[in-house]
Amino acid sequence: xxxxxxxxxxxxxxxxxxxSVELTHRYLERxxxxxxxxxxxxxxxxxxxxxxxxxxxxxxxxGEAGPLTGIPLAHKDIFCTRGVRTSCGSRMLDxxxxxxxxxVSEQLARAGMVMLGKTNMDEFAMGSSNETSYYGAVKNPWxxxxxxxxxxxxxxxxxxxxxxxxxxGTDTGGSIRQPAALCGITGIKPTYGRVSRYGxxxxxxxxxxxxxxxxxxxDAALVLGAMAGFDxxxxxxxxxxxxxxMAGLEQDLKGLRIGLPKEYFSDGLDNEMARVIDDAIAVFxxxxxxxxxxxxPNTTLAVxxxxxxxxxxxxxxxxxxxxxxxxxxxxxPQDLEDLYKRSRGEGFGDxxxxxxxxxxxxxxxxxxxxxxxxAQQLRHLISDDFKQAFEQVDVIMGPTSPSVAFNIGEKxxxxxxxxxxxxxTIAVNLAGLPGMxxxxxxxxxxxxxxxxxxxxxxxTRLLNVAHxxxxxxxxxxxxxxxxx
Amino acid sequence: MSxxxxxxxxxAHLARLEISQDNVAEYARNLSSILDLVEQMSAxxxxxxxxxxxxxxxxxxxxxxxxxxxxxxxxxxxxxxQVEAGLYLVPKVIE
Numbered sequence: 001x002x003x004x005x006x007x008x009x010x011x012x013x014x015x016x017x018x019x020s021v022e023l024t025h026r027y028l029e030r031x032x033x034x035x036x037x038x039x040x041x042x043x044x045x046x047x048x049x050x051x052x053x054x055x056x057x058x059x060x061x062x063g064e065a066g067p068l069t070g071i072p073l074a075h076k077d078i079f080c081t082r083g084v085r086t087s088c089g090s091r092m093l094d095x096x097x098x099x100x101x102x103x104v105s106e107q108l109a110r111a112g113m114v115m116l117g118k119t120n121m122d123e124f125a126m127g128s129s130n131e132t133s134y135y136g137a138v139k140n141p142w143x144x145x146x147x148x149x150x151x152x153x154x155x156x157x158x159x160x161x162x163x164x165x166x167x168x169g170t171d172t173g174g175s176i177r178q179p180a181a182l183c184g185i186t187g188i189k190p191t192y193g194r195v196s197r198y199g200x201x202x203x204x205x206x207x208x209x210x211x212x213x214x215x216x217x218x219d220a221a222l223v224l225g226a227m228a229g230f231d232x233x234x235x236x237x238x239x240x241x242x243x244x245x246m247a248g249l250e251q252d253l254k255g256l257r258i259g260l261p262k263e264y265f266s267d268g269l270d271n272e273m274a275r276v277i278d279d280a281i282a283v284f285x286x287x288x289x290x291x292x293x294x295x296x297p298n299t300t301l302a303v304x305x306x307x308x309x310x311x312x313x314x315x316x317x318x319x320x321x322x323x324x325x326x327x328x329x330x331x332x333p334q335d336l337e338d339l340y341k342r343s344r345g346e347g348f349g350d351x352x353x354x355x356x357x358x359x360x361x362x363x364x365x366x367x368x369x370x371x372x373x374x375a376q377q378l379r380h381l382i383s384d385d386f387k388q389a390f391e392q393v394d395v396i397m398g399p400t401s402p403s404v405a406f407n408i409g410e411k412x413x414x415x416x417x418x419x420x421x422x423x424x425t426i427a428v429n430l431a432g433l434p435g436m437x438x439x440x441x442x443x444x445x446x447x448x449x450x451x452x453x454x455x456x457x458x459x460t461r462l463l464n465v466a467h468x469x470x471x472x473x474x475x476x477x478x479x480x481x482x483x484x
Numbered sequence: 485m486s487x488x489x490x491x492x493x494x495x496a497h498l499a500r501l502e503i504s505q506d507n508v509a510e511y512a513r514n515l516s517s518i519l520d521l522v523e524q525m526s527a528x529x530x531x532x533x534x535x536x537x538x539x540x541x542x543x544x545x546x547x548x549x550x551x552x553x554x555x556x557x558x559x560x561x562x563x564x565x566q567v568e569a570g571l572y573l574v575p576k577v578i579e
């Protein structure tokens with residue numbers, strides 16, 4: 001049951017082969033069995049899940065079900081879920097019971113999906129390895145000594161080990177695509193503004209975007225259709241109709257122009273990774289796609305630019321955590337300043353504090369022009385590189401991550417080496433474009449991902465391209481043996 | 485760009501973060517290496533380039549200035565570390 005696609009699950013539910021309650025029990029059992037070793041859940045919500053499953057079964061019986069009704073899911077613990085702890089992977093919010101519901105979780109609940117629980121993540125979504133969580137590191141199901149990637153590591157692992165059919169994630173610099181690549185699943189970060197950020201704990205508001213993490217592009221198309229859309233509660237959410245992503249999946253790829261940025265395939269790229277990506281591209285060539293060498297000249301500037309923009313916005317966003325209205329408060333504060341400093345000093349972990357300090361420094365008097373203004377200008381140049389490329393090509397392809405999963409502890413002492421693991425994903429957020437990662441092979445028995453980048457609001461094409469690739473390959477169906 | 489212990493203490497104060505004395509040196513080292521990475525931005529001239537505030541160059545939407553929120557003080561105060569009579573308590577600010 002746990003290896004079925006969403007369409008197969010929906011069919012089984014409609015045909016009465018199994019009920020949503022049975023399906024939910026099955027996944028809750030798998031979470032009980034495998035969850036603790038993988039540490040991919042912060043909170044499980046069994047009672048709530050069974051209530052929602054009963055309601056879904058009633059809807060199905062009444063003939064009022066949609067394609068997602070009765071199907072379980074897990075939410076990254078960054079989405080506020082009313083009445084359920086929403087920790088964001090931080091001690092700061094360890095005691096925070098969300099008083100309202102995020103738009104993403106609300107829409108998926110309205111579609112009849114059943115929430116199994118909240119997944120582990122890097123603290124405040126700051127990290128690329130899921131080691132910065134207050135709740136401990138998450139393990140990669142392909143090798144328990146390896147990281148799952150981050151920040152949506154718990155969601156990626158829960159899907160990879162088939163502890164949930166799908167999970168939600170958020171992506172500020174690669175946090176959906178990089179863990180999807182490292183865990184061998186499919187993940188899409190939509191265009192900035194496609195999905196509402198309402199009720200999503202803010203990290204860097206001009207970059208944050210939510211998306212689904214799934215077993216296949218087809219599943220992603222189905223879930224994204226239910227997540228996306230205009231919401232007036234997010235001032236940057238774009239007022240544009242949501243296309244039928246499922247309807248576009250079967251389009252053939254003859255004549256599709258694929259851009260291969262020479263900067264992504266330069267000397268720095270690992271040989272084995274180059275082989276995996278070349279093999280994937282060969283599949284598209286066989287499907288009739290045309291390969292075009294392109295250039296994104298400002299590629300190397302993306303990581304430095306991001307590490308000004310994201311920390312600056314994070315320092316501003318996280319100033320709300322003051323120990324007064326919600327969240328962690330230190331013991332016996334001497335005065336108000338002591339309350340602020342110790343609540344924040346004790347409530348936040350090291351990586352979060354580093355980023356707040358970098359952002360505070362970059363925004364402080366006298367440094368604004370040299371850092372934030374400069375970064376926003378470079379952001380324009382990076383974005384223009386993509387604009388020019390999309391005049392020649394329909395999609396851009398390359399590796400999602402420079403390497404497969406590294407070991408737990410390997411990069412945690414050196415923040416800069418960790419940051420460079422997002423070198424291929426970060427520019428996409430700076431430009432606000434949609435990007436996707438699909439499983440494309442294995443290196444040393446660890447999954448590797450192909451990144452597909454599209455033009456603004458061209459999610460239909462990304463999903464189509466990924467789906468066609470998944471009709472020719474079975475990398476996305478591989479499940480780590482221990483969890484099969 | 486190299487930050488020393490005094491710089492770290494100053495930034496931590498601006499950000500209202502307590503950093504224990506034992507960790508200041510490590511923060512100085514890590515923050516300096518991040519700033520070295522950021523320094524690579526200066527390799528490219530950006531003279532005359534418009535700063536990019538929104539990926540789609542959209543203006544912020546406005547809405548009519550009417551009350552849309554309902555009073556949920558009790559629900560919100562459930563998460564308050566110390567509340568009394570509808571108020572949030574903090575240490576004495578004025579002597």
